[in-house]
Amino acid sequence: MTSTDPTPASADAPTPSPGVRPRAVLDALPRYAAGRPATVVEGLESFKLSSNENPLPPIPAVLDAIRDLTSINRYPDAVSTRLRERLATHLGVPADDIVTGGGSLGALNQVLATYAGQNDFGAPDEVVYAWRSFEAYPISVGLSGASSVQVPLLPDGRHDLDAMAAAVTENTRVILLCTPNNPTGPILTHDEVVSFLGRVPRHVVVVLDEAYLEFVRDPEAVDGVALYREHPNLVLLRTFSKAHGLAGLRVGYTVAQPGITENLRVSAVPFAVSSVAEQAAIVSLDHLDEVLARVDGLVAERERVVAALTEQGWDLPQAQGNFVWLRLGDRCGAFAEAAERKALAVRRFGDEGVRVSIGEVDANTRFIDLCREFGA
Incomplete structure (x- = not known):
């Protein structure tokens, strides 16, 4: 063998192969941007107001109940029977009408996997939703194989239900309604959802995303449980992540x-819901008065923030979740940077706006001061 001969490949060496490629849809999907922790600023306590998290830990009874669980070497109940039965009592609905999932997003993905994808001829189904809304919607819809039909919000941050009804075609399979809308904050009223459902074909699944339900104080807000009893195509989507702090x-x-x-x-x-998670949720429901008392405190803080910012001249959309929405346009970047200098993490959405979660009292006060300095 001369020096120009190639070296024989080792029998143990991997065989070269073309690069492994993901589905083409991934290139077209936005990337989910989780809320970042706050920048460390010397002399200031950092506060994360970027993820709509409950700033309080679970109630003490929940922490006590899960502290000594040792059965995590076993698979959990695949259908979360105990939790569904407890929820059935709480909501006044049959346990068989409840399906659990890994957070409300996991539950939503189950709906999309069931009802949206491609039709019998390989064309994508359509999923209609307001935009801007929960940023995971386009990702989940795209991964299901369906096509997103995004309907712009009204100027006040509310769903344009007339336009959404008009966007329904023969290819529409699912509609997503987010109330209160994340990240803008307004709710859907009961009457307008009733009217909307009357304009939607009964074979189209309508999902009412109520992740922030417990924070709503508007008496005109939609009553999802009442409506689902009357509409076989309506799905309520709920979570223990926000109010319950789980x-x-x-x-x-x-x-x-x-x-x-x-x-x-x-x-x-x-097994999407672990045995630890199921036990925590059950105990949290068993002590719902304590949970709701904490929610009342966060709502009071939300109202304090809204009142202070309104007095400063800020024009805020209706805030019914555990967050407020600042419509800052091309000033979004400057505001986010100003917040970092104050050791506050906020959630910027391009040049559309900035969402700020309601956090600890001191965090909210610092946010109010920041808004005063920044100027409406």
Whole structure:
């Protein structure tokens, strides 16, 4: 063998192969941007107001209940029977109408996997939703194989239900309604949802995303439980992440009539809710008065922030979640940078606006001061 001969490949060497490529849809999807922790600033306590988290830990009874659990070497109940039965009592609905999932996003993905993808001829189904809304929607819809139909919000940050109804075509399979809308804050009223459902074909699944339900104080807000009883195509989407402070345990669920739930159980991810998460959620429901008292405190802080910013001249959309929305346009970047200098992490959405979660009292006061210095 001369020096110009190639070196024989080792029998143990891997065989070269073309690069492994993901599905083409991934190139078209936005990337989910989780809220970042606050920048460390010397002399200031840092506060994370970027993820709509409950700033308080779970109630003491929950921490006591899960502290000594030792059965995590065993798989949990695949369908979360105890939790569904406890939720059924709480909501006054049949346990069979409830399907659990890994957070409300996991529960939503189960709905999309069941009802949206591609039709029998390979064309994508359509999912209609307001935009801007929860930033995971386009990712989940795209991964399901369906196509997003985004309907712009009204100037006040509310859903344009007339335009959403007009956007429904023969290819529409699912509609997503977010109330209160994340990140802008307004709710959908009961009457307008009733009217909207009357304009939607009954074979189209309508998902009412109520992740921030417990923070709502508007008496005109939609009553999802009442409506699902009357509409076989309506799915309620809820979570323990926000009000109950269990975001890290990932507990969500849907409520729908049997014609939907019997199909959702087929696509539901087995063991999505761990035994620790299930126990925490049950105990939290058993001490709901304590949970709601904490929520009342956060709502009071939200109202304090809204009142202070309104007095400063800020024009805020209706705030019914645990966050406020600042419509800053091309000043979004400057505001986010100013917040970093104050050791506050906020959530910037391009040049559309900045969402700021309601946090600890001191965090909220610092945010109010920041807004005063920055100027409306």
